[in-house]
Amino acid sequence: ATFKSLLFLGTGSVLHATGERNLGRLGGLIRFMPWTAWAALVGAFASAGLPPLSGFVSEWLLLQSFLFTPGLPDPFLNMVVPLVAALIALVAALAGYTMVKFFGIIFLGQPREAKLREARDASPWERVGFVWLAATCVLLGLxxxxxxxxxxxxxxxxxxxxxxxxxxxxxxxxxxxxxxxxxxxxxxxxxxxxxxxxx
Known part of the structure; x- marks a missing residue:
């Protein structure tokens, strides 16, 4: 809940500052929107399941619950549990890749449009939200x-x-x-x- 909220807030901040919905037209916003960029980076790393952030702990506990499930009475369930664990690991890896790519497209590289140079960073209230959510991601992980x-x-x-x-x-x-x-x-x-x- 925390890293997804952080990423939604970051995405909304970018949309508000640039008015652009097409990711292909964005780029290089880390220079003009550092607060938003660093908060989105924490959210992307947490979404990728990197330790010591909240996403890693949640995925690790979920996989532990599948891998160390005591013997179930149904042989079919015993066979399905490892498959579900593998599926969850795959989905987590794809989500992490997508979020890191999202960060790279929007914030790294060169600005692709001249109007991006006029983008304003997050307002003070948005910054409070960024700090609160990013700190929660870190605290849940630590x-x-x-x-x-x-x-x-x-x-x-x-x-x-x-x-x-x-x-x-x-x-x-x-x-x-x-x-x-x-x-x-x-x-x-x-x-x-x-x-x-x-x-």
Whole structure:
């Protein structure tokens, strides 16, 4: 919900600033609309499922639920679960590719139309929305354990089960929906590793 809202806000900001709906006529807007561009980049990376953003955590938890499903009583369901997991991974990859391409067409390269040089960046209220949604994407990716625990009340009400207690037992740093032996994710450690590699 957060990265899609961020991308919709970014798209609306571009449409409002340029009046252009044809992506082929856009380009180079990062120079004239930096706030919008950086917010859209966070949304595109989250949509692509890159860690440590919210899109990665949601896709990872969804795939974990399929891959580590306990034995189901129906052999047909046991056969369908890996196929659905593969389909979800494919859809996520295609969506991520599309969003990164969307960012590249609109914000990178050279302006394709002279009127794009007059584009104004986001208004102060739009910037507040950008910052709020981008920060939520980052926080959901860096602190997934806390959000899973909070949302566990909702899943308990809706389906009568949840992973909040299992996740809470491993501490705030380690997200392990089933058990540490099977799969775990440490977003803060991943982020430090990423910065070390960049350095």
């Amino acid at each position: 602190l997934p354990v806390q959000f899973v625990i909070v949302l566990d009340r909702v899943t308990q009400l809706l389906v009568g089960a949840g992973i909040g207690q299992a996740v809470a037992r491993n501490g705030w740093l380690l997200l392990a929906p089933t058990s540490v032996d099977r799969a775990s994710y440490m977003p803060a450690v991943f982020l430090l590793f990423f910065f070390a590699c960049c350095g």
